[in-house]
Amino acid sequence: MEAWIHDRKIRFLNISEYVTLGYSVFVPASPELEKWRPRIEEEIEKLIETFDIDFGFIHPEYFVTKDGKMYFGEVAYRPPGFKVFELLERAYGFNAYQGMVLAFDPHTTEEEITAFFPEEVVDAKGHAGCFGVYPRRRVVSELRIPEETEQHEYFEFHELQAPQENKVTKRSAFGTHWGLVYFFGAEPYRMRDLLKHQEELDFYV
């Protein structure tokens, strides 16, 4: 999740839903995850106190276990990966980088900051997600977008390139995907299933 803080107050709190860690994410999260929002806000307020943040932006991670417990993972003072800022712009229409500049600037007025950020979830025009493609085969020769993806109404565009070499190196870390595929649609659970389903498809054959 990401929080934009101005004058010690949370001005926008995004909760990203990772369908499969390292593979797919979408914003805003499904209602199932969004029901944790009040608890997360409490936790972030603790971080604001602990680190004594007046103005700025943090990117903390929490893990939710099956028994309903929330565990703190880490907190970073930087924008998140997996193009979450771009997804936010697609879902809400504001530029999250501009949001950071505003939040970091103590001279930003109360009117400016409230006018800039939309209301979480309610103001979203839909859900924006992306899927990181990693070839499933050991040897590939060409990029071929699966027909069902290409024809899906949620599919928007992709950043995949034709393979430069045929042999696929072993996946070494998160973020070493071959490119992202972007989706946008109205239904969070359809989005979640769709992103999950991409893991079973071959983008490189």
Add this chain to the structure above:
Amino acid sequence: MSEVSPETGPVASSGELADVIESSLEQAVGRLERSRDFAKPAATPQVLELCRRLMMQPGGIERLYLWAPRLDRAGVFLGTDWQDPKTLLAGLVANTFELGDRQTLVIECLSQLRALSVASGSYVRAGFSAEQAHHFLSQVLAHNLSKVFSAGASEAERQNQPEMTRVVNDLLHFLVGHVGYEDILGNLTDEIWRILGQRPIQVGHVKAMITQIAITLAGGDYSLGDARLGADRLISALFGPTKTSLDDLGIPHYRAYLAAMDFNALQQEARGFARAMHDVGLVSDYHAAFLRWLLENERVELIPDALGLSNTGLDSLQCYSKLVYQLIEEAIYPETAQAIYGLAMLLERGVLFIPPIGPGLWRQISLDLSENANAAISAAFGQALPARVFLLAGTISVLGQPLGLGQGNNPTCQSVRAISMWSFNAPDYLLHLIDQVGHFDGMLMHFEGASINSAELPVDLTRAVPIDSDPVSNLLVPHLDRIYLQMGRLCADRGEDPHRWINPEFHGWWVGRGFNIAVDVATGKLHDYDGFLRNFFACYHPLNNGNQLVIHPQPAGLAVTDSSARFVGWHAITILRVALDQSGEMRVYFYNPNNDSGQNWGNGIKVSTQDNGERYGESSLPFNELASRLYIFHDDPLTSNAVWGVAEDELQNVKEMAFSSWAADRIT
């Protein structure tokens, strides 16, 4: 999420899907519009990807057409070669359609749709008029005729982007619907006449275009307007230039007709072929069949008529008739018919009167080609005839048309320029080189006293053997390239431009031993540019050099610029003549090894290939315009005395043209 209604069904119907894609495009274009210039490249790929998807939907091209002006304003072309539409070259589009990657293809399609918006008047763009746009589109269509008129994709396209091939074809048909057939065929006909006006040796692509026109005209009722006459002449020259061949019966039938003709009818045939050949510059397959028939049936007295010879040519033929008949028998077949034009010009040039040429050609007639030479020529020209036939026919063409050589896709212009220069000025030496390489797979030259044998030099694996040039270039260029590179290596550490030493030794004794260069090699900046230009005027301008003509062809280097006058690269040419044209303007006539010499170098400098006193194959520019693009020339230090100084305003004029183009960032 209450305001968003849930959608049903896993896959939308195509119309709905196009709607969905358009709404995504709306978002992506909005983001591009909001981005500052520096950030636009990051926002562009998704726009292009959505454009691609939209085009692939039924009716998608019509939809995208409406987006074109907004996409252009949003900056989708920013920082690309498509940014300024008035500089686009229609001739390059076909290649992009065939070989471009996904993104390049989409940009190309968008560029076409933008041009259509401008042409139709629905989009006004500064610096690109509706007329310009219309002209550009009709040229693009002319260059893509095979796609416009047939559904089949070429192999290159099929391999590359099967699904995009359909989009490109749909796009071209969409454009034709708006531009009209008449303009395309008319344009193409003009283009072919312009190229043929340069009398190229390689005419394969021209024949292919004429064939396209012939098929189109035969298959449909297309109005051609005034261009009809020109198109008909091209088609008849290729497929039926004479009364008897007019019906294009096929060669066996044609020969049967010849057997039944009287002398008058045969003479009419002969003159018909000659007229078509000299008028158009193309030779029909029937012409070759006719010449062979004349030889076989002892009607050689008609050969001068069939070649359309003047007194000079006739003299050559009569002095060397046995050799010429042998050349026809050995080298002239329907597959090599174009060499008939070369043969006629060879006779007209009188080169047979140079003592070594006769024996040199006899040597080549009996030349036993090496395995490598055989393989190289067969790979490029096929197995229909033995490689030695193609090579002999090619040699005839090169000797007859020294300025008809083109470099094909070969990146080294120097080697082709050298072949052309030797054919022009030292044809016996060229025959010697062909014999060396053809038989011994090697070429021996000397550089500063040391011998260089191409057979001992490493083959440059980064360079493919040229297969789209003429047989002589095909054989010699790989060896010439190696020697040229080796000479370059030998003077790599001298800190000056290597052409100073290479040009005289590589080409021949007649290349001026003085060397003039406009730029400092280390910095690339202009160096004593005034002195450079003054010397050029003093050496080459008849009004500044005591009315001295250019005696031998001289190698020179140009800074070639594109149609926006931006620097493209250094290029080798040969200065052939400096003379007044019919309107009294002093022009430099030169040879450019590029395949099509009619080029636009920007700021109004357009290389002319006809109508300004050019001989076939020559390019020309007014003296000052050529001087403004020159960066290397040779002179003779013993005879060049800059006594007749160039006028100060002429010098300023040249400098201004250079400073506003390639030399803009080289001023010191």
